[in-house]
Amino acid sequence: MDLLQQLTQYAFSGFSTGAIYALIGLGFAIIYNSTGIINFAQGEFVMLGGVLTYFSLTVLRLPYLVAMAVAVAVTTAAGAAFERLTIRPLKSPSPLSLVIITIGGSIFIRGVAMLLWGKDTHALPPFSGNDPLTVGGASIMPQHLWIFGITLLIIAANKFFFYYTISGKAMRACSHNRTAASLVGIDVRKMVLLSFVISSAVGSLAGIIIAPLTMTAYDVGVMLGLKGFCAAIIGGMSSGFGTVLGGLLLGLLESFGAGLISSGYKDAIAFIVLLLILFIRPQGLFSKAQTERV
Amino acid sequence: MLRLKNINSYYGQVHALKNVSLHLAKGEIVTLIGANGAGKSTLLNTLSAITPARSGELLFEGNSITTLSPSRIVELGISQVPEGRQVFKPLSVEDNLELGAYLRARKRAEKGAIRDDLAMIYELFPRLKERRKQMAGTLSGGEQQMLAIGRALMARPRLLLLDEPSMGLAPLVVQEIFRVVEALRKEKGTTVLLVEQNAKAALTLADRGYVMETGKVILEGPSGELLENHEVQRAYLGKEKKEIWER
Numbered sequence: 001m002d003l004l005q006q007l008t009q010y011a012f013s014g015f016s017t018g019a020i021y022a023l024i025g026l027g028f029a030i031i032y033n034s035t036g037i038i039n040f041a042q043g044e045f046v047m048l049g050g051v052l053t054y055f056s057l058t059v060l061r062l063p064y065l066v067a068m069a070v071a072v073a074v075t076t077a078a079g080a081a082f083e084r085l086t087i088r089p090l091k092s093p094s095p096l097s098l099v100i101i102t103i104g105g106s107i108f109i110r111g112v113a114m115l116l117w118g119k120d121t122h123a124l125p126p127f128s129g130n131d132p133l134t135v136g137g138a139s140i141m142p143q144h145l146w147i148f149g150i151t152l153l154i155i156a157a158n159k160f161f162f163y164y165t166i167s168g169k170a171m172r173a174c175s176h177n178r179t180a181a182s183l184v185g186i187d188v189r190k191m192v193l194l195s196f197v198i199s200s201a202v203g204s205l206a207g208i209i210i211a212p213l214t215m216t217a218y219d220v221g222v223m224l225g226l227k228g229f230c231a232a233i234i235g236g237m238s239s240g241f242g243t244v245l246g247g248l249l250l251g252l253l254e255s256f257g258a259g260l261i262s263s264g265y266k267d268a269i270a271f272i273v274l275l276l277i278l279f280i281r282p283q284g285l286f287s288k289a290q291t292e293r294v
Numbered sequence: 295m296l297r298l299k300n301i302n303s304y305y306g307q308v309h310a311l312k313n314v315s316l317h318l319a320k321g322e323i324v325t326l327i328g329a330n331g332a333g334k335s336t337l338l339n340t341l342s343a344i345t346p347a348r349s350g351e352l353l354f355e356g357n358s359i360t361t362l363s364p365s366r367i368v369e370l371g372i373s374q375v376p377e378g379r380q381v382f383k384p385l386s387v388e389d390n391l392e393l394g395a396y397l398r399a400r401k402r403a404e405k406g407a408i409r410d411d412l413a414m415i416y417e418l419f420p421r422l423k424e425r426r427k428q429m430a431g432t433l434s435g436g437e438q439q440m441l442a443i444g445r446a447l448m449a450r451p452r453l454l455l456l457d458e459p460s461m462g463l464a465p466l467v468v469q470e471i472f473r474v475v476e477a478l479r480k481e482k483g484t485t486v487l488l489v490e491q492n493a494k495a496a497l498t499l500a501d502r503g504y505v506m507e508t509g510k511v512i513l514e515g516p517s518g519e520l521l522e523n524h525e526v527q528r529a530y531l532g533k534e535k536k537e538i539w540e541r
Binding site for chain 2: 169170172173176177179180181183184185186187
């Protein structure tokens, strides 16, 4: 295989893992924007998506699509319960206690998953076929195409929700100014709950579509969550294209780094990028100066 | 229409409203004047249930609203235009107005009425129509004030609470905004509670006034009387004691 083919290959795998990071990052950004909380349990929603699908598929013997729907529904319910039980009871929490609470929540969810489903690693069957397609000399799994397609759909749906529906606009209003949002009658607590519902649903979908490629287990949420967090930081915590670009960039860097330097550095790359961004451009790579008058 | 009985409210640890009682009749424009920190904004926020009253009673059209949530208050017909405008800056002008009708937008039957109201706001403030696709943060201070008022009106309030609408605005813009407030009363019978530091302009517009100092109402009466009151002249209208003495 010549170099060009190899590079194309790296690009494909970079884009598909990048798409996953983007989805996970979106989950972070949605919650952060409506509540100011960085939800470190986001990765566990991703894990739940994959593990629950596997469980519904093999133990409950449900058809694949139904299993996915069950996984998304249960994860979403878990996300809502998480908000209700941990975030809402707090009267005026400090950012530090919120971080500790979400980390605690993630450890709890991981523990429960381990007790329920064991420590084994499982692969989900690919959505359609196992035969790689050849594009430009590089081979690509059909699952990659599914990942691109579903990611695009989710991003488009998000964009539509936040910019063209009254609930989405209300959520953006809330994230900008809670008092003013209450004054027009928006129930801020409902919007916080909604942000957890949306991001746990998006997270579980990400977990499902990547599971056929990378396997799933009770502890995959840690790494995936951190990568998604990186993507969101690169994108400046925007719940739009910034985070998506951040995810893709991270995926590409990882895949090229692993291919050209050493696969041992794959995970290190994400954290080097994260540190660099936090040192040099903490507002994110793509955030533009805002024109605003006060 | 609105009656406050012995309201006590806290802004953080500060006892910001001390046994405040006041009332508004339907269709009245009443102003609340006083220095910074007198508790005027806290009073409006207590009415909007943002800082709920610790004790006392709030009656709106005869019903107690003391313990209701902010959204219930808006639903009942009390809208606030907050201090410093507080428009949703990253959202477009039109989205801001649409969110003003947030509680109505969830009822299908209201769709047409909301569109009519939007047209009405654009007629009231033509400048907002020109800029309806623009981000609210890019508007000038006066335009943001108009937007904040428009947003509150989209909820079809029967009682409008205005918090320092003249703050930081050019006199001409203030005049335009006060003209709109007067027109609202005339055409829709909207009752208005106007909080102002610009006491002269406010008393000229309003029928009656209350003067607040350190959380208490210290004076009340028809605007004309307050304008003539020596204490008010000295403290809020910038007239020297000497000047008053000479007359």
